[in-house]
Amino acid sequence: MKVTINGRTYEAIEGQTIYDLAMQNGIDIPVLCHHPALEPIGACRICAVEVEGLKTLQTACTTKVFEGMKIHTATDRVTNARKTNLSLLLKVHPNDCMTCDANGNCKLQELAYEYNIKIPSQEVQLRGLPLDDADPFIVRDLNKCIQCQLCVRVCDEIENMSIYSMVERGYETLPQPAFGTPLKESECVFCGQCATVCPVGAIVEKPAIGKARWWEVDKVTTTCPYCGVGCQIDVYVDKRKKEVVRVYGSGINPDVNDGVATCVKGKFGLDFVNDPARLKKPLIKRNGEFTEVSWQEALDYTANGLKAVITKYGSESVGVLSSAKCTNEENYLMQKFARAVLKTPNVDHCARLCHASTVAGLARAFGSGAMTNNLKDILQAQVILVTGSNTTEAHPVYGSRIKKAVRNGAKLIVSDPRKIELVKYATIWLRQRPGTDVALFNGLLHVIIKENLVDWPFISNRTVGFEELKKIIGKYTPEYVE
Ligand code: SF4
Ligand code: SF4
Ligand code: SF4
Structure with missing residues (x-):
C-alpha cells in the first residue's frame, strides 16, 4: 500500500x-517506551504523530498504516504534545x-536536550x-x-518470569515485584534485562556503578x-583501563537472543x-622460569618448535586442542x-568431555x-520433549524460549x-531412573508404532532402517519399560 509521511509517499x-x-525509511520518531523486541503499548506518547482525517494525535508505535494514510511527524502540534509529555515526566x-x-545513555536526557525542556528546580x-540497593546485581x-513498563515487559515477554507489575495509580504507578520485596526474595533470575x-537511570547494573x-x-x-546458545552481546569496555564495565544483549542478530536477552552469566x-x-x-619457559616475551x-x-617436531616425527606427531569458550568461527579456523x-x-x-556421546548420537540419528x-x-x-538437559540452568536464554513456547500453547514433557x-511448566514429568533413558525412548517408539501414530510419509521418504528398528523395540512394552 502507499502511505505518505511528511509529504513523501512510501511503500x-x-x-x-x-x-x-x-x-525503515530513515524518518526519526522519538520513543521512550518502545523496544523492537517487545510488543508496543503506546504508554509514553512521545511518538505522537498527526494523521490527516483523524481528530486526535496517534501513537506511531501502535497505530497500523492504511492505504492512502497521510502522516505528519513534525508539525507544531506534534512538537508541542511531545514537549508537554516530556515536561510532565521531568516535573x-x-x-x-x-x-x-x-548519563550519556538516557533517552529522557536526550529528548529533553532535543526539545529544549527546562523545568525550574x-x-x-x-x-x-x-x-x-538490596540486590546483588541491580x-x-x-x-x-x-x-x-519496558522492565515489566522484557521480564514478561522475553525472560518469561513476570517479576514486576505496575503497582498503584497516577505518578505513583511503579514497577514492583510482588509485595514490594527485594528482587532476591522474588523468583528473579538476575538476567539483568530490566x-x-x-x-x-531507574534500574542500573550494580557492578557498573561509578566505573566509567x-x-x-x-x-x-x-x-x-x-554456553552454546551463543548470545550476541555488546560489551562496554573502559577506554582507559580496558576493563569490562557492563554487558548488554546485542541487536546484531535478534534470532539468537531477541536483540536483548542475556542470562546472569552473560x-x-x-x-x-x-x-x-x-x-x-605470552610466556616462554627459560631455565625453569616463565618469562614474558613479545x-x-x-x-x-612456536612455529619453529612445531616445524622441528614435524620434520623429525611427521605431521601426525602434533595436534591442536581448542576451546568451547571460543566462537564457532575461531574453532573452525583452528581445525x-x-x-x-x-x-x-x-x-x-x-x-x-560432555558431547562425545551427544554428537555421536545426533550424527547417527x-x-x-x-x-x-x-x-x-x-x-x-x-510438543517439546526435554531430556538430559537442565535448560534453564545450562542454556538459560533458550530455557526462557521453552517457557514462552509453553505459554504459546506447546505441551512440555x-x-x-x-x-x-x-x-514447573511441564504437562508431564517422566522421572526415569538414571541409566534407563534408552529403555524409555524404546518404550515411546513401541507405543507410537503399536498405536499407529507414525508419520509414514516421513518414515518412507526421510529415514532408513525402520524395519530393523521395529524388531528391536518389539519387546519394549510399557510394562517391560516400567
Ligand atoms: S524502571 Fe525503567 S524500565 Fe521500568 S518502568 Fe521505570 S523507567 Fe521504565
Ligand atoms: S533481572 Fe531478569 S528476571 Fe529479574 S526482574 Fe529483571 S528481567 Fe526479571
Ligand atoms: S544463555 Fe547466558 S551463558 Fe548462554 S550464551 Fe546466552 S548469555 Fe551467555
Missing part, C-alpha cells in the same frame, strides 16, 4: 505500524545527571522514594522511573563465551576478563590450521552432530530424574 505492508515504516524526575550512571516534585531508583532496557561514564567506554560486539559474569591474574602476554617472539618460537597448515588430523576440543533447526523454531512447536525448573 508499506499490511500490519506495519507508522513507527516501523518511518524507521517528577530528579535532575541528578551529574552522578547518574545512565523549585517546580520539580520528587517521589521521595528510598534507593533500593540497583533500583524508582524516583527516576518514567513508567515506560536494567538493559530501562531507558533512564558512557562516553568513556567502547562498545565491542561479540558472542557470549559461556550479563554479570564477564568480569573475569578484568582479573589481574589473567595472562595477557607476540612475535612467541609465534616464531583449518591443523588440517591445512600442520597437515595433522589430530584436532580435539574440550566439548568432547539425524545425520549431523549439531542442531537440525534454528533457535526460534521452538516457538512454533506443539520433561523426562529427567531431577525436578529441574522446567518441571
Whole structure:
C-alpha cells in the first residue's frame, strides 16, 4: 500500500505500524517506551504523530498504516504534545545527571536536550522514594522511573518470569515485584534485562556503578563465551583501563537472543576478563622460569618448535586442542590450521568431555552432530520433549524460549530424574531412573508404532532402517519399560 509521511509517499505492508515504516525509511520518531523486541503499548506518547482525517494525535508505535494514510511527524502540534509529555515526566524526575550512571545513555536526557525542556528546580516534585540497593546485581531508583513498563515487559515477554507489575495509580504507578520485596526474595533470575532496557537511570547494573561514564567506554560486539546458545552481546569496555564495565544483549542478530536477552552469566559474569591474574602476554619457559616475551617472539618460537617436531616425527606427531569458550568461527579456523597448515588430523576440543556421546548420537540419528533447526523454531512447536538437559540452568536464554513456547500453547514433557525448573511448566514429568533413558525412548517408539501414530510419509521418504528398528523395540512394552 502507499502511505505518505511528511509529504513523501512510501511503500508499506499490511500490519506495519507508522513507527516501523518511518524507521525503515530513515524518518526519526522519538520513543521512550518502545523496544523492537517487545510488543508496543503506546504508554509514553512521545511518538505522537498527526494523521490527516483523524481528530486526535496517534501513537506511531501502535497505530497500523492504511492505504492512502497521510502522516505528519513534525508539525507544531506534534512538537508541542511531545514537549508537554516530556515536561510532565521531568516535573517528577530528579535532575541528578551529574552522578547518574545512565548519563550519556538516557533517552529522557536526550529528548529533553532535543526539545529544549527546562523545568525550574523549585517546580520539580520528587517521589521521595528510598534507593533500593538490596540486590546483588541491580540497583533500583524508582524516583527516576518514567513508567515506560519496558522492565515489566522484557521480564514478561522475553525472560518469561513476570517479576514486576505496575503497582498503584497516577505518578505513583511503579514497577514492583510482588509485595514490594527485594528482587532476591522474588523468583528473579538476575538476567539483568530490566536494567538493559530501562531507558533512564531507574534500574542500573550494580557492578557498573561509578566505573566509567558512557562516553568513556567502547562498545565491542561479540558472542557470549559461556554456553552454546551463543548470545550476541555488546560489551562496554573502559577506554582507559580496558576493563569490562557492563554487558548488554546485542541487536546484531535478534534470532539468537531477541536483540536483548542475556542470562546472569552473560550479563554479570564477564568480569573475569578484568582479573589481574589473567595472562595477557605470552610466556616462554627459560631455565625453569616463565618469562614474558613479545607476540612475535612467541609465534616464531612456536612455529619453529612445531616445524622441528614435524620434520623429525611427521605431521601426525602434533595436534591442536581448542576451546568451547571460543566462537564457532575461531574453532573452525583452528581445525583449518591443523588440517591445512600442520597437515595433522589430530584436532580435539574440550566439548568432547560432555558431547562425545551427544554428537555421536545426533550424527547417527539425524545425520549431523549439531542442531537440525534454528533457535526460534521452538516457538512454533506443539510438543517439546526435554531430556538430559537442565535448560534453564545450562542454556538459560533458550530455557526462557521453552517457557514462552509453553505459554504459546506447546505441551512440555520433561523426562529427567531431577525436578529441574522446567518441571514447573511441564504437562508431564517422566522421572526415569538414571541409566534407563534408552529403555524409555524404546518404550515411546513401541507405543507410537503399536498405536499407529507414525508419520509414514516421513518414515518412507526421510529415514532408513525402520524395519530393523521395529524388531528391536518389539519387546519394549510399557510394562517391560516400567
Ligand atoms: S533481572 Fe531478569 S528476571 Fe529479574 S526482574 Fe529483571 S528481567 Fe526479571
Ligand atoms: S524502571 Fe525503567 S524500565 Fe521500568 S518502568 Fe521505570 S523507567 Fe521504565
Ligand atoms: S544463555 Fe547466558 S551463558 Fe548462554 S550464551 Fe546466552 S548469555 Fe551467555
